[in-house]
Amino acid sequence: MSIGINMKENSYILNVKNAYTHAGSFHSDDVFATAFLQILNPNITVHRIFKCTSELDGIIYDIGWGEFDHHQKDKRYRENEVPYAAFGLLWEKFGTLIMDEESAQKFDEYFIQPLDLSDNTGCDNDFAMAISDFNPKWDEDKSTDEAFFEAVSFAKGILERRFEKTKSNLKAREIVREELSKLPEDIEIFELQNDVPWKSAVKDTNIKYVIYKSNRGGYNIQCVPSDEDKDELKKALPEEWRGKTQEELEELTNVKGFRFCHNSGFLCAAETIEGARAIAKMALEF
Template sequence: MSRLIEQIKQKDACAFTHGGKFHADDVFSSALLLYINPEISITRGNNVPEDFSGIVFDIGRGEFDHHQKDSRIRENGVPYAAFGLLWEAVGADILGEELAVKFDESFVQPLDNNDNTGEKNELATLIGNFNPSWDYEGGSDEAFFQAVSVAGMILENKFERYRGNERADKRVEEVLAKHDPASRILVLPEFIPCQKALSETDIAFVIFPSNRGGFCIQPQKREYSMNYKCSFPAEWLGLEGEELVNATGIPGAIFCHKGGFIMTVKEQDEAVKACEKALSLHKDSSVIVWYGSKGDTAAKACDSQTNEQLMNVAKARGIKGVHICHVDAMPVAQLELTELDSETAYAEVLMEKPQWKAYVKEQVKCILKYRPEAVYVEGNAFETYPVIRALRKKHIPVLTMIENKEKKIMVRIP
């Protein structure tokens, strides 16, 4: 147990942070302390009392403050805020070393970065919205502790989710150890979250008992893909009852979602049979979208070296029957721009923000209709950057070509 944990758990433990407007940093720091000791007393103010002997954070320029010039920065360049400094000291006691690091990377660091740089963060915005309006005449302590209460619920659920995922990973390892590696169908004794663990395997379907009775079948996606390794036949999608029985030839077929992400049947052997039928009918055909080429010259632009490298991408991912589809970016010439003048030295797009968002959304829609395994991008940054950003938010692999040591190399944009 860390020194800080022992201090937090003391009977009359107390802590002090800054008053006035609050942010996600001091709110989640407080929620973390209260998670460890619900009885700890947290006081807010503009100056730390000289005789205060408790934990001081986000003020005072001490161990758990980050406003001083020599405040600490992580090895990856993300600066610590108070929440990160506290988590560094207590995280391993709460989640264990390995999970504490993962939690820091995915949850704590984005909040730390927001507090230090102002980088947009939806959760930080949500917490900030608890602040009273600018002309409110009372104090902010009541609103602060309301925000802390919400942050506390988020932390509790996050911690339990991380622990649950760890238990699931261990359970999946146990099931896989007994699984026939030649089979692309995995039967689970109960529902276990396993999509991420199975994305790197050849397993195409998972079967598990449904809490409504019968058995569920879930197709599994490839790693970094929006596509399934094997999909249910299109003729099954959206059917249920007798219609699905007739389409599948399986007497116990109950329901197949129109989105193709789940199917239910009455018996386990029928679930296996449904998977086997889907596998026998499946034709592995996938698309890599080439975005940024121009009009009728698209085919000519597709040089042999790029083609070959894109095919190698598909091969490395175990994808057969891949073909390349071109989607043209909207040429800059078609966008209305402001006139250049000596004062601004650059032009502006004559679009309102909603129009620009709609433009980008339409470009992305044109790409997603192909359900691509990856998107290869070329062209100028003005045309491509907004689309790249939107695709990365959807976790779709985005590729581009760079020159490294006088050699052209295909790279995936992080």
């Protein structure tokens, strides 16, 4: 899978031949950290050890009390007081080889920080529990090393898909921004011409509603969130439309083909583009 790594800036990690982490039972932290290193450098050899020595040459993580360990008393914390674990420390240094700085920070917030917190505190996390289940059972004839690398392969697949999605979303953002550059800055209704993710491109604009083709046929009118990652909307759809039948909506608005309005007021649908435009304009007036 092509991730699009910045190869020029990645020259250091490409030249690292060996990486070392702890042996024995494993957790999501050392597993995802290993998967990340393998994505950055497919030729790196990962060794699982019980003790670090001065002769080791390479990246050492989640063991040894070095740059990429977090078991010492003076371990590092983020500004929001979430402690770093090995994956977070490696991401802090190498994450921008995969994506831009803003995206790398968001990835840390929504994906890595919950894993780091789980590793430091033992709190529940779905990915952490899934990785933990790869550890051999007491009656299973499998070494922890074999199980570890099976877990790494699983984690690597997750990361690759996440990285590809981020790359795709960045491409979509540029497409939408190009569309917006041809329109007046004060528009409040935006008709999306390409079927691409749009939230990050419109969050800092005056746009309240985005109209786009529905994969179920017809057109959707969707409210723009006040923040890309929040549920709060800039302008929700009118309360009196929500949860009504098509017959009721058509009677309320006199728009034929107004077939649906979500009960939470963030989305509605029309059979035609003309109907979608009329609905969006009407919603602005409430």
